[in-house]
Amino acid sequence: MSNLLTSTFLAALISGGILAGMPLLLAGLGEMVSERAGVLNIGLEGMMLMGGYAGFVVALYSHSHWLGLFGGLLAGLVASTVMVIFCVRLGLDQIVVGIALLVTAEGITSVLQRAQFGTTYPRLDSMAALKIPVLSGIPALGESLFNQPLVVYVGLALVAVAHWVLRSTSMGLHLRAAGEKPQALDAAGVSVTATRSVALLVTGSLGGLGGAYMSIVGAGIFVPFMTHGAGFIGIVIAMLSRGRAVWVLIGAFLFGMSVSLSTALQLVGVNVPQDVVNMLPFVAVLVALVIFAREAYLPAALGSPYVRGSR
Amino acid sequence: MVEMTRPVAGRSGATRDLSAPVVEIRGICKAFPGVVANDDVSLAVFGGEVHCLLGENGAGKSTLMNILSGMYQPDAGSIMVDGQEVRIGSPRDALDLGIGTVYQHTTLIPVFTVLENLLLGQGRGLSMDQKGALAGLKKVAADLGVDVDPHVQAGRLALGQQQQVEIIKALWGGSRVLILDEPTSMLTPQGIVELERVLLQLKERGLAIIFITHKLHEALDVGDRVTVLRQGRVVGTLEPDTVHATPRPELQERIVGMMFGEEAAALAGVAEVRGQVTGRRARREISPEAVLELRGVSVEPQRGEVGIHDVSLIVRRGEILGVAGVDGNGQRELAEAIAGQRAIHRGDILLGGTSIRHASISARQRQGLRYVTDDRLGEGTVSSLSVAVNLVLKRIGDGPFWRRGLVREDAINECALGLVEGFDIKTPSVQTRCGTLSGGNIQKLLLARELSFEPKIVVYNKPTHGLDVKTTHVVRDRIRELAEKEYVSALLISTDLEELLDLCDRIAVLFRGRLTGVVENRVGAEWEVGRLMVGGESR
Numbered sequence: 001m002s003n004l005l006t007s008t009f010l011a012a013l014i015s016g017g018i019l020a021g022m023p024l025l026l027a028g029l030g031e032m033v034s035e036r037a038g039v040l041n042i043g044l045e046g047m048m049l050m051g052g053y054a055g056f057v058v059a060l061y062s063h064s065h066w067l068g069l070f071g072g073l074l075a076g077l078v079a080s081t082v083m084v085i086f087c088v089r090l091g092l093d094q095i096v097v098g099i100a101l102l103v104t105a106e107g108i109t110s111v112l113q114r115a116q117f118g119t120t121y122p123r124l125d126s127m128a129a130l131k132i133p134v135l136s137g138i139p140a141l142g143e144s145l146f147n148q149p150l151v152v153y154v155g156l157a158l159v160a161v162a163h164w165v166l167r168s169t170s171m172g173l174h175l176r177a178a179g180e181k182p183q184a185l186d187a188a189g190v191s192v193t194a195t196r197s198v199a200l201l202v203t204g205s206l207g208g209l210g211g212a213y214m215s216i217v218g219a220g221i222f223v224p225f226m227t228h229g230a231g232f233i234g235i236v237i238a239m240l241s242r243g244r245a246v247w248v249l250i251g252a253f254l255f256g257m258s259v260s261l262s263t264a265l266q267l268v269g270v271n272v273p274q275d276v277v278n279m280l281p282f283v284a285v286l287v288a289l290v291i292f293a294r295e296a297y298l299p300a301a302l303g304s305p306y307v308r309g310s311r
Numbered sequence: 312m313v314e315m316t317r318p319v320a321g322r323s324g325a326t327r328d329l330s331a332p333v334v335e336i337r338g339i340c341k342a343f344p345g346v347v348a349n350d351d352v353s354l355a356v357f358g359g360e361v362h363c364l365l366g367e368n369g370a371g372k373s374t375l376m377n378i379l380s381g382m383y384q385p386d387a388g389s390i391m392v393d394g395q396e397v398r399i400g401s402p403r404d405a406l407d408l409g410i411g412t413v414y415q416h417t418t419l420i421p422v423f424t425v426l427e428n429l430l431l432g433q434g435r436g437l438s439m440d441q442k443g444a445l446a447g448l449k450k451v452a453a454d455l456g457v458d459v460d461p462h463v464q465a466g467r468l469a470l471g472q473q474q475q476v477e478i479i480k481a482l483w484g485g486s487r488v489l490i491l492d493e494p495t496s497m498l499t500p501q502g503i504v505e506l507e508r509v510l511l512q513l514k515e516r517g518l519a520i521i522f523i524t525h526k527l528h529e530a531l532d533v534g535d536r537v538t539v540l541r542q543g544r545v546v547g548t549l550e551p552d553t554v555h556a557t558p559r560p561e562l563q564e565r566i567v568g569m570m571f572g573e574e575a576a577a578l579a580g581v582a583e584v585r586g587q588v589t590g591r592r593a594r595r596e597i598s599p600e601a602v603l604e605l606r607g608v609s610v611e612p613q614r615g616e617v618g619i620h621d622v623s624l625i626v627r628r629g630e631i632l633g634v635a636g637v638d639g640n641g642q643r644e645l646a647e648a649i650a651g652q653r654a655i656h657r658g659d660i661l662l663g664g665t666s667i668r669h670a671s672i673s674a675r676q677r678q679g680l681r682y683v684t685d686d687r688l689g690e691g692t693v694s695s696l697s698v699a700v701n702l703v704l705k706r707i708g709d710g711p712f713w714r715r716g717l718v719r720e721d722a723i724n725e726c727a728l729g730l731v732e733g734f735d736i737k738t739p740s741v742q743t744r745c746g747t748l749s750g751g752n753i754q755k756l757l758l759a760r761e762l763s764f765e766p767k768i769v770v771y772n773k774p775t776h777g778l779d780v781k782t783t784h785v786v787r788d789r790i791r792e793l794a795e796k797e798y799v800s801a802l803l804i805s806t807d808l809e810e811l812l813d814l815c816d817r818i819a820v821l822f823r824g825r826l827t828g829v830v831e832n833r834v835g836a837e838w839e840v841g842r843l844m845v846g847g848e849s850r
Contacts, residue, residue: 170434177420177431184418187380188432188480189403300422308382 009268015144016260017253023210025252027234030206036243037199038179038301042098044207045231046105051076051208052215053109056222065127068216076208080200088196091305110224124220163245179299182306192306236285242297258284333358333519339388348374350543361520363534367780371543372523376492380412381405411481415492421466425476428465451479455509471502490521499841539569600628602768602800608658610644617824619644629798633815635840641824642804646772650682651675679767691757694746698738699727701745702760734759751782768800822846
């Protein structure tokens with residue numbers, strides 16, 4: 001056990017954490033945005049699957065990882081318009097529509113995958129990493145933290161952007177108001193429908209991007225149901241973050257590292273049974289919920305549709 | 312920003328004629344399923360004037376206001392602003408026309424700072440002019456003579472201050488018309504005086520103010536012009552000349568006539584009017600015997616609540632003890648702790664001298680402790696069950712309604728018929744689903760259930776909240792009679808100070824979960840209670 005803190009272990013833990021954490025970060029960030037605007041997007045996992053599949057296909061045929069990621073983003077965006085129409089415009093129940101979206105996405109992506117590829121699983125080349133000079137030379141940490149595909153840095157930048165938009169712009173203020181007290185926003189002359197729609201489109205895009213990251217950068221293949229609960233973990237992270245982007249980042253990487261922990265342990269010669277490995281992220285969710293559930297802050301109007309003048 | 316230098320300035324900047332109405336509505340009709348809320352309503356609002364819209368609950372005042380503020384669309388009729396016909400399709404349109412509204416239910420977001428609340432709707436996209444807003448707030452606040460910290464969370468402000476922020480918000484962007492919907496319902500007497508001062512300032516600047524209220528004396532205190540609505544129709548308007556020249560008692564009589572129609576004479580006892588017509592209720596002797604005693608009771612707050620802390624009080628036999636306080640200061644926690652619906656973590660509750668701290672809800676119920684909840688639809692009744700079953704809801708499993716686990720419909724129906732008659736519940740039959748009854752009848756049903764089977768003490772939580780005048784009258788009389796004739800004590804929790812002054816022997820005041828004092832109900836009690844309601848020390 002003495003070699004637990006060696007550079008091999010740390011490098012494996014961190015780079016694995018980033019690999020598994022990025023999709024959670026992107027999806028969790030998106031979910032956080034829509035929750036702040038008052039829309040609980042239970043269909044996040046579905047949006048990720050759509051993004052994962054579409055992104056993979058685009059990347060496979062265009063031979064461009066970037067086009068693939070963009071395609072995944074678009075697919076998530078399209079998926080979220082379903083929620084925009086049913087939940088925001090028509091005021092239907094967000095949970096019912098979210099579950100419908102999830103089930104539909106699971107079905108569509110597996111059928112399409114099967115129809116297109118049968119039982120073969122074509123593989124993409126891995127995405128080129130961007131080595132940041134100097135920083136990547138830091139012993140132990142440098143190689144894993146600063147030698148990542150560009151999209152990882154984009155994801156990190158998005159955290160800062162989300163933080164700034166929510167905190168210091170009119171759009172962010174309106175978004176938060178839509179989640180706290182939509183009637184107040186309406187009375188102030190700002191459309192609740194438009195505000196919540198924008199938030200949902202952002203969620204869909206980020207969820208789709210997260211799914212595409214999973215299939216294109218993470219795995220290099222697309223397998224039906226490959227998100228494997230990541231969307232729901234994203235929802236948990238968003239709720240525990242209390243609406244703060246930085247906490248989404250921290251949460252996503254903690255969960256990511258819980259996934260990579262077993263690999264890292266194996267690398268240093270500690271063997272962990274596969275079942276325990278598969279269990280870890282969900283145990284982590286349970287532990288996090290038990291410890292932090294009281295800390296979760298949900299916007300006051302989360303989950304309730306807004307219809308002007310309803311009584 | 313509010314136009315401060317020119318008293319009456321239109322958007323064009325040209326000074327307008329004071330004798331022409333700023334806003335005029337003609338023949339407005341608005342129907343909701345089953346109700347006609349506004350029926351051919353016309354009125355004119357002038358600059359430099361407070362126009363009171365008076366009427367009882369359900370007379371259509373708020374609907375009219377919501378039409379002016381763009382929340383509702385009228386079915387028919389037209390709205391003119393500065394003599395030009397306009398369509399107010401959304402709150403944005405209303406704001407652009409210079410119509411600002413202070414809604415009855417606050418539209419401040421409690422977790423936002425005052426400044427953030429004021430910034431809502433001010434910018435678009437990525438811009439946010441915090442500095443400009445800060446300067447603007449300072450100026451408007453100074454002009455109104457109020458003092459607000461822009462960086463404090465709105466939810467932490469006292470309700471009177473929240474309302475001042477609401478007014479500032481409504482004036483933001485140069486409103487010329489200010490609508491206030493029941494602005495005094497959450498205020499202490501001191502807060503009302505402050506509000507009247509602010510209104511006077513605004514009036515002098517030439518603003519047109521629409522003041523909606525169901526309280527007659529308020530309309531007379533602040534109104535220059537009074538329009539009375541009844542059942543969605545305008546039944547009369549008193550012009551400023553009349554309002555200012557007629558002696559108050561005569562004016563009062565005329566308005567009562569308009570508000571309640573021909574049967575007004577019979578309504579001299581209507582609660583709203585009684586306080587002004589006949590004075591406070593007569594004092595009476597109360598036996599010293601304690602029925603309910605709370606000793607240092609504390610309840611842990613749940614999310615968004617204040618809990619209660621170290622509350623001690625005694626309710627004597629036949630006494631009506633009021634609990635005043637602004638909503639959300641621990642009223643529900645107190646009521647539920649006494650009823651047994653919530654665990655107390657410190658202190659003790661005694662019923663007739665014995666501790667009931669560990670007694671279950673139903674045991675307390677059987678011992679004569681009753682609780683009339685303020686949540687009539689949620690926890691009070693099961694809307695999908697019949698009136699009859701709802702009337703025996705708290706006796707499920709007990710004889711004679713149940714025997715060996717089997718329900719005895721005959722016994723239930725017989726009992727229900729008696730109660731429906733005794734409490735004058737208007738229902739097609741006892742088998743009717745409870746949810747189809749009106750709010751007033753559901754409250755009567757609750758009273759019938761709680762006040763039958765030998766009550767000793769009843770905890771009423773906001774018993775007349777949201778009821779029409781007549782049912783309010785019936786409920787208050789029932790509470791009073793029960794106390795005076797059958798010596799059933801009452802702990803009357805209410806946010807309506809007038810109700811407490813009307814009914815209670817003593818009034819206790821809750822503030823942030825603590826009892827700040829108990830006041831004997833005599834002349835001038837409202838000022839003392841008002842002071843305690845905002846946390847003042849007891850004298």
